[in-house]
Amino acid sequence: MDWLQQLINGLAQGSIYALIALGYTMVYGVLRFINFAHSDVLMLGAFAAFFLAPVVGTILPPQSYLGAFIIVIVSAAICAAIGILIERLAYRPLRNRPKLTVLITAIGVSLLIEFTCQHNAVFGARTRPFPRLIPEHNFHLGNIVIANHDVLVPIVTAALLALLWLVVQRTKIGMAMRAVAFNPQAAALMGVNINRVISFTFGLGSALAAIAGILYAMRAPGIEPLMGIQPGLRAFIAAVLGGIGNLPGAALGGLLLGLLETFAGGIPGISNYRDGIAFAILIFILLFRPAGLLGEVKTEKV
C-alpha cells in the first residue's frame, strides 16, 4: 500500500508545480519570455500568509478552514499586486527590446527580491516554521495514514485549474488573453488595451503562485527567502515539458514531474538523483517532442 501514499504525495507535489507552471506559461504566452521572478512571488505568498496568520488568528479561531481561506485570498491578492508591479516597473519599459534583455532583467529582479528579503531588516535568511493554517487531521485507510493537507492540495489545485479554465475560455478578458497570445498587434486592432491584458495575466499568474507557495509551505519544514527557487525551477521544467504557452500542458507537466519525482525518490538507490531525473526527463521528452507534450508548432495558412 506504500504506492498509494506515494501517489498522494506525488499528486500533491505535482499540483504545486502545476500551479506555479501556469504562471510561467501564461506570461510566456502573452510576452514570450520566462519571468524568472515568478519563483520569488511564490515565496512572497508564503511569507504573506506567515504574517497574516497571527492577524487572522486574533479574529477567528486559529487553524480554521475559514481563516485559512481568508489568509490564502489576501496573500493571493497581495502577490497579484506585486506581480503586476514587477511587470509595470521592470518589464514594460523593455517591451520593445530584444527578449534577451528582458530575460536578464527577470533574473535581476529575481535576485533583487531574494537578497532584499534575506536582509535582516526584511525577512532574514533563517528558516522559520510555517504556522499550521488548517486543523490537523489524518485519514486512516487500512494501515496507511493520509494527512488532510496532502489531500487538500490536489483538490484545491483541481478547483483552481477549473476556475482558470473558465476564465480563459469563457470570459471576455480570457478571450483577449488568448488573442494577445496569438497576435498582440491584431488584438490591439480589435480595441484591446494590451497593457491591461498583460497586467491581468501577471496578476492571475502571481495569485496562483502565491497559493502554490502557501501549499508548498504547508508541506515544507519551514520558509525562507530562497524557498521559491527549487519549486520554481521544477515548475519551469514542467511548463516546458507540457509545451510552453499551453495551459493544460503546464498542468500536465507539473503533475507528471511531481509523480515521477516522488516515485523515483521512493526507489532505493536512485532517490539521491531526483533532480537529475527531472532534467533527464525534460531532455528526453524534448528530444522527441521539441514543442513539449501538448505544445504544437503554430502554422498560419496563407
Add this chain to the structure above:
Amino acid sequence: MLEIKNLVVNYGVITALQEISLSVPAGAIVTLIGANGAGKTTTLRAVSGLLKARTGEVIYEGRKITNLPPHELVKLGIAHVPEGRMVFANLTVLENLRMGAYLMKDRAAVNRELSYVFDVFPRLKEREKQIAGTLSGGEQQMLAIGRALMSKPKFLMLDEPSLGIAPLLVQKIFEKIVEINRDHKITVLLVEQNANLALDVSSYGYVLETGRIILADTSASLRANPQVKSAYLGGS
C-alpha cells in the same frame, strides 16, 4: 473623413514613407496602389497606430489622431484589416468575430452586428464553431473583414484583401467591399497590388512608389493613364 499630411515613417535608419499626403472623403472608396515594398502597408499601420509617425499628421473627422494607440482608434470608428489577415487562428470563428466587437458593451448590439456579418458572409455562419486556423485563405479573409465590421466602423482600411486568394473568391470579396461601402456608408481606404480590381471599385486613387505618392487622380483617369497602364495594369 481621413487626411494624411506630410507623413514620414522610418524603420530604424530606413525611411519608408517620405512626406506622403492623401485624403479620403466620407463615403468614398479610395485606393492606394503600388508595387511590393512601396510603403502601402506602412501607411495603413501608421494610421492605425501600429507604427509611430516620425513627422506629419493624421487627421480623422477633423481631429488629430497621429500616434494614438490602436485601441483608442477603434473607439473612434476606425477598423483595419491587416495584411496577411491576422485572424486569431487559435480562436473559433465566432470568437474572432466577438473579438472584433471587443469594446461593445451592449450584448444586443453585438448580436445585431453578428447577424449583419453573417448576412454579408453566410460562409462564416456555417463555420461559426470552427477554429479559425483551419479555414481556407479566402474564408480567413472574409473572417478578417467580418471581424473588422463587428466594431461598427465608420472608416475601414483594407490591406491587400486579394493576397493569396483564388481569383473567383477575390471577385466576390471585392463585391462585398462595394456592398459594405454602399449599404452601410462605411468609408474605405483600400490598399492593393492588384490595381485592376482596386481601380474598378474605387472612385479615387493614389499611386505610391518607394515611399512617395507619384500620382493622384480619379480612378477612371488612372486607368487611362499610360504610366499606370504599363507599370500596374499589366502593360498595353
